[in-house]
Amino acid sequence: MNLISTRIITAQVEVLISFYEQVTGLTATRFTPDFAELKTKTATLAIGSTRTLQFFGGDSVAQPAQNRTVIIEFRVDDVQLLFEKLAVSLKSYILQEPTLMPWGNQSLLLRDPDGNLVNLFTPVTPEAVEKFRG
Structure with a gap:
């Protein structure tokens, strides 16, 4: 699957x-x-x-803008560079600037216009890089 x-x-x-x-x-x-x-x-x-x-x-199957449990994640080449590019235009959507997570990813957390969490991340530690290799 x-x-x-x-x-x-x-x-x-x-x-x-x-x-x-x-x-x-x-x-x-x-x-x-x-x-x-x-x-x-x-x-x-x-x-x-x-x-x-x-x-x-x-209509009862799903309701827009009601999610509070899922994070949509995108692996990016350079989260810091992307943050610098988006910081002005998406300022109101940024919840957390790039931060090193305990599992080795540098993560930028946003909330989209409907309130969904969006994580943009770059693996940075050797273990995180290896996890996403290939």
Whole structure:
């Protein structure tokens, strides 16, 4: 089994697409006005409007901007450089500037416009680098 994608359900599709395009440097593929994807080398971040819930059983299946348990994580080449690039434009979304975590990653923590936690990280200790090698 392989994790292929994570989908965020939102009432503000274009706002979230813009945020994640800015954070990742990727361009989203918009399949419809209600659904887009940002593809990385290893997985996809999908963004769907609340209107897409009708295909999954209705509005009660998911509620936008209600997540308080999941962190969406992106490994980046240089989190400090990315922080310097995004610090002004995303200042209101930054929760924690780059910080060395006990498990060896330098992490920048953001909250997206819907309140979802986003961790941008770079492995920096030999053990963390080895973990993500290959």
